[in-house]
Every structure is written in structure tokens, then in C-alpha cells.
């Protein structure tokens with residue numbers, strides 16, 4: 001329903017003419033509704049009055065004009081219309097038939113005038129934009145359009161105006177929309193194509209069909225007044241064929257050829273029939289009516305004809321009569337027209353009101369449409385939202401499903417795991433149960449065996465008792481037999497019985513004897529198995545005792561061998577020297593270009609790897625030649641740049657073992673800043689972590705031999721001749737005072753107020769190193785400054801006890817990362833820097849002095865340990881009681897060559913020093 005309304009509203013909006021109103025404009029329906037008789041019907045009924053007939057014809061013409069001016073799009077083609085058209089056409093034809101040419105032409109004129117006025121009203125009222133040319137009256141007049149040079153100017157009469165209007169209207173229609181082909185709507189005359197009898201030709205079509213020779217022929221009839229354009233080219237198709245008029249046949253639908261047929265001119269219709277002399281081109285046209293411009297020429301006849309007054313008067317009278325009749329007719333006609341106009345006005349008002357209603361309806365429909373559009377937009381937005389929500393919901397659902405699936409998977413996995421575990425538990429339980437059952441079965445069998453054994457013993461006992469009893473009985477019987485034998489004679493009968501009894505007893509005794517024999521065999525068999533078992537047990541016991549004795553012997557041997565190994569190890573270490581020097585050259589770093597590398601060679605790298613050859617700096621001789629001195633140094637071991645920390649550790653691991661065996665061991669790293677000391681000592685795979693790991697492994701393996709070890713660690717720093725605890729509070733660095741105390745009796749060193757960490761696991765050493773590094777970095781003012789300017793000492797105290805032998809050992813492993821050994825010049829340095837420099841120089845030279853003093857080997861000689869905090873701290877780890885290893889670290893850079901040579905020279909001195917035999921701090925526990 002709404003769609004229908006919308007469609008109608010749209011159609012009405014486009015055409016701007018309410019559809020129902022236009023339908024009512026159809027002559028048939030209009031007349032039936034408004035009560036006005038359709039013109040066709042009046043004509044059909046054949047009105048008596050000629051005026052009425054004309055009026056009807058005029059009304060019909062108006063309706064036709066209205067129908068013709070109605071827009072094509074608003075009027076749907078209806079088959080009924082052709083009927084009404086045929087009626088109206090018939091009516092029109094009758095009018096022509098009955099009336100003369102004047103009536104016919106007058107009807108046409110009035111029709112066109114009315115049509116024009118109605119068109120104007122209608123178009124104005126309905127908003128139809130009629131072309132301006134249609135409304136405007138053209139400036140044509142009979143005189144203006146007079147072709148062929150009419151001799152007498154024609155007076156401008158009202159009839160002329162009408163005629164001209166009719167022509168004008170017709171002419172204007174050319175410029176309008178083409179008329180519909182339906183004859184009911186076409187204002188054109190029923191001049192049709194013979195091939196299409198039902199189609200009415202439009203004005204332009206009809207014009208084209210008129211022969212061209214017609215104009216000359218009708219020129220004298222003022223026909224030009226009815227032509228809109230070229231007066232000589234076309235005939236007016238609005239006038240019926242005289243043939244048709246003569247035949248009186250009311251067939252307007254039938255096409256009629258109008259060529260070569262003279263059509264009565266509207267002007268001619270005003271003439272009397274006597275003034276229709278036919279085509280006389282030479283005769284000048286006579287003016288039809290008198291006007292102010294008319295000149296009555298009485299004596300201007302060319303032939304000089306005399307004036308016929310009577311005839312003229314008669315003519316004038318006739319003309320006057322006709323004119324009066326015409327005026328009356330026009331009056332009646334105009335009153336009819338007025339009525340029609342009123343009717344149409346009321347009708348137009350109705351239509352306007354209905355149009356207003358429709359406009360309102362249209363507006364409301366527009367509002368509704370807008371509202372519906374809004375609703376549609378809202379619905380679309382809601383749909384979009386819903387779709388989006390649905391997508392989100394779908395996504396959520398997917399996600400949830402995935403999560404659920406994952407959860408289910410995990411649950412199923414965990415369920416499987418649980419089932420597996422349960423299954424294993426059950427299996428174990430079953431296994432245990434079966435084992436228990438087997439054990440029970442075994443015990444039951446053993447019990448059965450015991451019972452059987454005891455039972456058989458009982459049976460044997462019983463049989464023996466019975467045997468004895470039988471023996472006694474036999475004896476008694478024998479006694480009785482003897483007494484009876486003596487009494488044989490006397491009691492033969494009783495003897496016979498007794499013999500029978502004896503036989504019975506004899507057979508019984510045989511049975512018993514066989515039973516006894518079987519039981520004896522069984523007992524023998526059982527006793528034989530028991531013996532075998534007890535013999536096996538005895539054998540096992542013996543073997544076990546032998547094994548235990550052997551183990552004890554082996555253990556004893558192992559202990560002896562361990563002691564021997566320690567002795568041998570120590571001897572080897574002594575043979576190697578108690579102070580050893582290793583040289584290590586670090587690889588060049590990525591940041592160091594190859595051109596900066598100093599030439600160094602390792603002559604016996606693949607053999608003993610004890611030598612290093614360093615080319616000295618360029619020297620200019622007095623002659624100007626440049627030469628480089630080759631310096632070869634020899635140490636206990638030389639590690640090239642490709643050596644890894646693990647390779648280095650392999651060499652020092654024996655010294656670490658010595659610490660476990662109760663020796664004081666001291667490993668130094670000496671070298672200039674950046675030569676790789678810290679990397680060798682404290683990096684992740686440096687000597688400190690590797691040493692701790694090895695000690696743990698060795699301590700664990702020594703547990704079998706009765707050794708239990710305790711490990712305690714300290715990490716200290718000597719900076720500016722002050723001792724700092726690197727495992728303590730970093731804020732207390734350089735502030736807290738720590739004192740070094742030596743127990744000369746026990747050869748032990750302790751430091752006051754220092755944190756000692758019990759190393760329960762090898763992993764702890766890493767946290768110790770990290771702590772120490774962090775504390776050092778807090779104290780550092782510049783990067784790497786602190787580590788370069790201070791000595792760090794990692795002290796690992798190892799205390800071992802052998803609970804089998806009662807032995808006890810106390811060893812100390814000192815791992816020392818010395819400050820940069822580069823020559824520090826006092827010049828230029830001030831304040832803290834000067835103090836630092838002095839202290840580093842002093843401690844390093846003190847170390848050299850101590851080693852040199854130790855090298856002199858004087859028993860009881862003075863060793864200047866107290867000259868520096870470092871040497872004082874390491875008093876018991878440097879000297880005859882200890883094993884010392886010094887790494888001389890070498891930078892590969894050319895820039896460091898001079899420092900490298902100095903370091904190597906110092907190390908060579910140390911290497912050449914022989915320190916006395918180390919003493920093991922081991923003693924047997926007093927028990």
C-alpha cells in the first residue's frame with residue numbers, strides 16, 4: 001500500500017498535475033460528473049436549435065483543446081476514449097454537415113479561442129509551463145499576412161481575430177509537444193494516413209500532405225489568414241473535404257485526402273452564397289464588411305458600370321440581417337461560453353483544491369518518505385552494528401572455542417599424564433603386590449617345607465616308637481611263643497591261632513618296615529637339601545668376608561697411595577719450582593686494527609711453548625740505519641693469543657690441587673692496563689671460577705678417602721695501601737678500616753671485620769665475583785679506573801679433615817689481579833692521582849723486592865713483606881711455605897711494546913728466582 005501511495009505521489013510530483021483531476025478532464029467523465037452533457041451526446045441527439053448545436057460544438061472544441069493540451073504522460077491510454085472521440089468526431093462532422101461553411105469556421109474559431117483561454121487558465125492554475133508562444137497572440141493579421149498583395153485592405157473584425165486566433169493556435173501547436181495519436185486528444189483535423197485509418201494526422205503531418213499547387217488556387221479566398229507560415233505551401237487541414245460534407249457521412253475517423261479540394265475559407269463563410277463566384281484570380285477581392293478604412297468606390301468600375309442602388313441596399317440589408325443574426329448567435333454563444341467558463345472555473349477550483357490536498361499529501365508523503373529513509377538509514381546502521389557485533393561475537397566465540405580446545409587439550413594431556421602416573425603407580429603396586437605374593441608364597445613354601453620336615457620327623461619318631469613297641473610286642477610274643485612252645489603240647493589249638501596272629505603281625509611289620517624305609521629315604525633327602533643350602537650360605541659368607549678384607553686392604557692401599565700421590569705431587573711441584581712464571585699474550589680486539597699489532601713470535605709453540613720473541617722498537621744507529629732488536633724471553637709456559645682460559649687453567653690446576661693438599665698457593669696476574677689480567681682471573685671462565693669448580697670436584701672425590709673439606713672465601717682490594725672488603729657494603733669502601741693479622745705459629749692470616757662467604761656450592765663463586773665487580777664499579781670514578789688502579793685478591797681457604805686417618809690440612813689459594821703495571825710518572829700527577837701512582841709503584845716494587853729477597857734464599861733473612869699492604873697480606877703465600885705462579889700479561893699492541901718489554905723483563909727476573917721448598921700445612925690430629 002505504501003509503495004502504491006509513494007508511486008502515485010511521485011507521479012503526481014513529476015507531472016505537477018493531480019492524476020485524478022486529469023482523469024476528470026476527460027470529456028466523457030467530466031460531463032458525467034459535473035452534469036454537463038458531453039458535446040458528442042448533444043450532437044448525437046441532434047439538437048433542434050442551431051445555436052445550441054453550435055454551442056455544443058464549441059464546448060466540444062474546448063474540451064478537445066483541453067484534452068489536447070493535457071500532458072501526455074498524465075493520461076493513460078484508455079480504450080474508452082476512442083469511443084468518445086468517435087462520438088465527438090461524429091458530432092463535429094454533423095455540425096459541418098448541417099451548417100454552412102460559416103458555422104463551421106465560426107465553431108473552429110470559437111473553439112480555438114476558448115481553447116486558448118482555457119489553456120492559459122489551466123496551465124497557469126496547474127503550473128504547466130506552456131510555451132510562451134502558445135499564450136501570446138502573434139502579431140498576425142489578415143492584412144499582415146495577406147498574400148499575393150490583396151488590393152483592398154481588409155477591415156479588422158472580431159471574426160477575423162477569431163479566425164486568426166484559430167490559425168494562430170493551430171500554428172502554435174506546431175511548437176508544442178507532439179500530440180498523442182489518439183484522435184480524442186488530437187486537435188488536428190481528422191486528416192489521416194490511408195494506411196493508418198485509425199491514426200489522426202497532426203497539424204504538421206497534415207500540412208506536409210497538402211499539395212503545393214493549392215495556394216494559388218485559393219488565394220482569392222483569403223485562405224492565407226488560416227495559414228501559419230508559408231501561405232502557398234499547404235492547405236488548412238482543419239476543414240473537411242467538401243466531398244465528405246456533400247456525402248453527409250459521419251465518419252471522422254476515416255482518412256480523407258484533401259489535396260486539390262477547395263476548402264471554404266473562414267472569411268468566405270461570411271459571404272452570402274451569391275458571393276462565391278469560384279476561382280477568378282483576375283477579379284479583385286471585395287471587402288466583406290464596412291469599416292472606417294473602407295472606401296466605397298461607386299464610380300471606379302473600370303468598365304464604367306452604373307450604380308445599382310437597389311441591389312446594393314438589398315445586399316447591405318442582407319448583410320445587416322446576417323450580421324444581426326450573427327451578433328445574436330454570438331451573444332448566445334458567449335452566454336453559453338460564460339456558463340462553460342464558470343463551470344470550468346469551478347472545476348478548476350475543485351482541481352486546485354484537490355491539487356492542494358494532493359500537494360499536502362505529497363508533502364506528508366515526502367515527510368513520511370524522509371522518515372522512512374531515516375528509519376532505513378537507522379535500520380541499516382543497526383544492521384551494520386548488529387553485523388559488527390555478530391562478527392565480534394563470532395570472533396569471541398572462535399577465541400573462546402580455541403581457548404576451550406586448548407584447555408581441553410591441556411586437560412586431556414594432564415589427564416593422560418595423571419592416568420599414566422596412576423597406571424605406573426598401579427603397575428608398581430601390582431609389582432610390589434606380586435613380589436609380596438611371591439615372597440609370601442616363598443615363605444609359605446618354606447613354612448610348608450618346615451612343617452613337612454617336622455611332620456616327617458614326627459612320623460619317623462612315631463614309626464620308631466611303634467617299631468619299638470612292635471619289637472617289644474615281638475619279644476613278648478616270642479616270649480609267649482616260647483612259653484607256648486613249652487605249652488605246645490598242651491595247647492595245640494591255641495598255638496595254631498597264635499601262628500595265625502604271628503603271620504598277621506609279620507605282614508604288618510613288613511608293611512611298617514617298608515613305610516619306615518620310605519620315610520627314612522625322605523628324611524635323608526630333606527636333610528641332604530638343607531645341608532646343601534647351609535653349605536652355599538657358608539660359601540657366600542666366606543666370600544663376603546674375603547671381599548671385605550680385600551676392600552679394607554684396597555682402601556688402605558688407596559690411602560697409602562693418596563699420601564704417596566700428594567708427596568709425589570709436591571715433589572713434582574718442587575721440581576717445577578715454587579715460583580713459576582707463565583706468559584700470556586692477549587688477542588687483538590676487534591677495535592684494534594691489524595697494523596697496530598706488534599710483531600711477536602712463539603718459536604717453540606708446538607713443542608714446549610716456553611719462549612716468546614718480541615721485536616723491540618725501531619732504533620736508529622749513528623749511521624742512520626733503522627733496526628729492531630729481537631728480544632726472546634723464556635718462561636715456564638707461554639700462551640699465545642689463541643689460547644683459551646681453559647687451556648691456561650689446565651696448567652695451573654695442579655697448583656689448585658696443592659691448595660687442597662694443604663699448601664698456600666698464590667697466583668698473580670701482572671701486566672699493564674688492558675693486557676687481559678681481569679679477563680684471565682675474573683671472567684666467567686677465568687681462573688677463579690675454574691679453580692673453585694675444580695676444588696669442589698676434587699673435594700667430592702676425596703670424600704671417598706675420608707676427606708671432608710670446608711671452603712671459605714674472601715674478596716679484598718688493596719687501593720691506596722688500604723684494604724677494602726669487596727663483599728661488604730660498597731659505601732664502606734675506602735672508609736672502613738681492616739687490619740691484617742698473622743698467626744705466626746700456625747702460619748695463618750686473618751683480616752678484621754671482613755665478610756667471609758662459605759662456599760657451599762661452586763655456583764656461589766659467580767655471585768661473589770658479581771658482588772665484587774659491582775662494588776668496585778660503584779667506587780670507580782671513571783670506567784675501568786678502579787680495577788686498573790687497585791689490586792684485587794680472592795682468598796679461598798680450604799680446610800680438610802680425614803675422618804679415617806685423622807689427618808687435617810689447611811691450604812689457601814690466593815688469586816691476585818694486580819694494578820696496571822705501566823710506568824706511572826709522578827710528574828704531572830697531583831692529589832689523589834699522585835697518591836694512587838705512588839701506592840701502585842710502591843706495592844709493585846715491594847712485590848718485586850719480596851720475590852727477590854725470597855730468591856736469595858737466606859735462611860732467616862729479612863723479607864720486606866711489610867713494605868706494602870699487598871706483600872704483607874700475602875706473607876704466608878709468598879715464600880718458602882707456598883707455591884707461587886705469576887702470569888705476565890702482554891698486550892699485542894705496538895703502542896704498548898715498551899711496557900710489554902718492561903713487563904717481560906720483570907717476569908724474567910721473577911722466573912729466575914728460586915724460592916725455597918714449600919711446606920705442607922698438614923699435621924696428624926691429636927687424638
Ligand SMILES: Nc1ncnc2c1ncn2[C@@H]1O[C@H](COP(=O)(O)OP(=O)(O)OP(=O)(O)O)[C@@H](O)[C@H]1O
Nearest residue numbers: 586587672673674675676677678679784787788820
Ligand atoms: N685472552 C683474551 N681473549 C679475548 N679477549 C681478551 C683476552 N684478554 C683480554 N681480553 C679483552 O681485553 C680487554 C682488556 O682486558 P682486561 O680488562 O682483562 O685487562 P686488564 O689488564 O685487567 O685491565 P685493567 O688493569 O685495567 O683491569 C677486555 O675487553 C678483555 O675482554
